[in-house]
Amino acid sequence: MLAFIWAEDSHGLIGQNGTLPWHLPDDMHYFKKTTMGNTIISGSRTFRSYNKPLPGRENIVISSQSDFPAGVHVVPSIDRLCELVAENPTKEYIVTGGANLFSQLLTRVDRLYRTKIEGTFVGDTYMPPIDYSQFALVKSIPGIVDEKNKYPHTFEVYERRQFHS
Ligand SMILES: NC(=O)c1ccc[n+]([C@@H]2O[C@H](COP(=O)([O-])OP(=O)(O)OC[C@H]3O[C@@H](n4cnc5c(N)ncnc54)[C@H](OP(=O)(O)O)[C@@H]3O)[C@@H](O)[C@H]2O)c1
Structure with a gap:
């Protein structure tokens, strides 16, 4: 099964100049906890923002190129x-982005791990629109707000609804 994991601001922004628009360690911790031991799938631009394969996970990169590290x-x-x-x-299989890859897999995804960050940031890359009527919210947990994590945020999990005829 396919899952997506991402964080977006109040307007669906996810990226700025090849990286994240915010610094939110609590979300990085959630990403690590959720993906650890699993297989992650990244577009080549998102992979390049990691610099190296993420440890403890099988790293799949979607690319027309082949110059990636061992x-x-x-x-x-x-x-x-x-x-x-x-x-x-x-x-x-957890798709970690970015927007290009998410948009190609929208009709196939079964589970969404969305971190909703309250705020408006500056950036250039937005999450493609998702039809949430196709999904049920099964979890919604507020994240930690403190001096290191300034922006209120919520960790949500959605499962694709099964429609029976
Ligand atoms: N907020 C978040 O949670 C989050 C999550 C992920 C990413 N981001 C941000 O989003 C931005 C990157 O997203 P993006 O949409 O620009 O790029 P992306 O989806 O990470 O990567 C796009 C690249 O992947 C390869 N690719 C995609 N589809 C392919 C296909 N069908 N066949 C072969 N190769 C394919 C192509 O590169 P080749 O030229 O190598 O073929 C394409 O240029 C960054 O700013 C990143 O930080 C944010």
Whole structure:
């Protein structure tokens, strides 16, 4: 199954000049906890923002290029990625972005890990619109606000609704 994980501001902003528009360690901790031990899938631009494969996780990068460090599994197309996911139906593949990759997988995603950050930031990359009527909110947990985590934020989990005819 496919999941997305991302953080967005009040206007759906997710990126600024190849990196994140905010500094929010509580969300980085949540990202690590949620993805650890799992397989993560990143667009090449998002992967380059990590600098290296993220430890403790299987790192898949979607790219037409092949110049990635050892430890990265490069998948050259969305079709090949979808085959891989279909071959392992019980495994959770977590897509870590960015917007380009999310938009190509919107119709296929089963679970959403969304961090909603209250605020308006400056940036250039937005989450593609999601039809939330297709999803049920199953978890909503407020994050820590303190001197290191200045912006109120909520960790939400959505599951795709199963419609029966
Ligand atoms: N707030 C968050 O939670 C969050 C999460 C993730 C990312 N971000 C931010 O979002 C921004 C990056 O997002 P982005 O949309 O610009 O880029 P992206 O989705 O990370 O990467 C796009 C690149 O991936 C490769 N790719 C995508 N689809 C492909 C396909 N079907 N076949 C082959 N290759 C494919 C292409 O690169 P090649 O040229 O290598 O083929 C493409 O240029 C950054 O600012 C990042 O920090 C934010």
